[in-house]
């Protein structure tokens with residue numbers, strides 16, 4: 001699939017370019033043909049009108065007689081030749097050749113891209129109408145969607161049984177339909193999906209109203225007729241239950257009462273479920289407490305390392321406990337270009353480890369593409385790995401190769417740990433280098449909107465800055481996992497997000513990061 005990395009989507013633009021060119025050649029040829037046909041038609045009609053006035057006089061003129069014969073022989077042959085459908089065949093052949101030789105998205109891509117849009121809408125609380133106008137968080141990015149486009153998005157949601165988004169997009173489609181002069185979809189098509197999804201969302205009365213409207217447009221619409229009977233039965237049944245309830249003979253609890261019971265009041269932000277915290281952090285709505293934030297510092301990192309004496313790192317603390325450091329300007333543009341260039345042709349859908357089986361598999365909670373680079377591949381890679389050692393004071397001897405990641409629009413990685421937890425069947429075992437002691441995450445692009453790395457339990461959000469690296473220890477000194485390091489990559493709203501990670505392992509760090517008997521950090 002292509003939608004999972006923006007880098008792979010570029011090929012689609014090339015495909016579209018070739019198709020546009022080919023279509024324009026075909027249209028020009030068809031227009032030439034039509035123009036010639038129009039000329040013949042005009043000639044023939046003119047002569048024919050003259051002849052019809054007085055056939056005998058007309059045909060008594062030898063030139064006219066000759067012209068008539070010529071029309072019906074050579075000229076009509078020419079016309080038949082013009083109609084030869086070779087041009088059409090040729091165009092069809094070209095298109096099927098492009099289908100086999102150029103990059104095309106699949107139905108899975110269409111669905112993935114639609115789901116990504118819904119994810120962005122939910123995470124960033126985007127208004128459907130604004131998105132349909134091409135407006136994202138108040139910035140005009142693209143041209144507006146047509147009623148047909150909105151309908152197609154609704155249909156994708158419908159196929160995923162996501163009736164909530166189906167209703168939103170079909171409602172938008174209906175609004176656009178009403179405003180469109182050149183209709184891009186029929187009202188009946190929209191109403192059919194909208195009515196059923198509205199019913200599935202629990203509003204049978206609206207569903208019935210829409211179905212009635214659909215039946216006035218298409219009186220013998222089979223499915224609508226069937227649904228109408230069904231909705232009417234449902235309403236009758238509900239009325240009966242309600243009536244019994246009013247009589248005091250039923251034990252049914254009203255819906256509003258149920259809601260009061262089940263809706264847990266969340267007053268304090270600390271009580272919010274992780275998912276809610278994660279999304280709020282992605283939207284930039286949650287901040288670390290001022291007391292904590294005021295203790296964070298920026299400084300230049302010097303130590304006994306001679307390299308650092310000459311070129312100290314500019315380090316910013318993003319969190320003190322656990323310590324999360326940001327190293328600014330640690331990757332040059334040239335290094336970033338090399339890394340992206342080497343990785344691009346090798347990008348593959350990123351996988352996650354099934355915690356039970358230990359198998360690697362694709363998952364909807366991690367959507368991106370990645371590739372692995374070895375130090376030997378380019379001096380820039382070797383330099384970058386050496387720099388990780390300078391930054392962290394740890395060894396990369398036992399580290400994993402450099403992972404390069406590119407996210408597509410809506411690409412994300414939901415909250416996770418980088419380390420393997422106790423009892424987890426993990427692939428690190430076969431490496432024989434212990435657990436992932438620390439993470440170095442390089443940002444290789446700026447991201448205009450979205451795409452932050454967030455630590456829900458720490459209320460920390462790191463916004464990608466090209467050339468900056470984040471660093472944190474995943475394990476305490478005694479080797480136990482630090483659960484506070486749980487983090488996520490927020491969905492990318494606009495732009496292309498490139499990162500690379502160097503995951504450092506336990507073995508070899510014994511003398512570099514002293515181990516301890518407790519979970520104490522320092």
Ligand SMILES: O=C(O)CCC(=O)C(=O)O
Nearest residue numbers: 413418452453488489499
């Ligand atoms: O892309 C990010 O911001 C974080 C990526 C991440 O957490 C990972 O790849 O493990």
Ligand SMILES: [Fe+2]
Nearest residue numbers: 416417418487
């Ligand atoms: Fe991670």
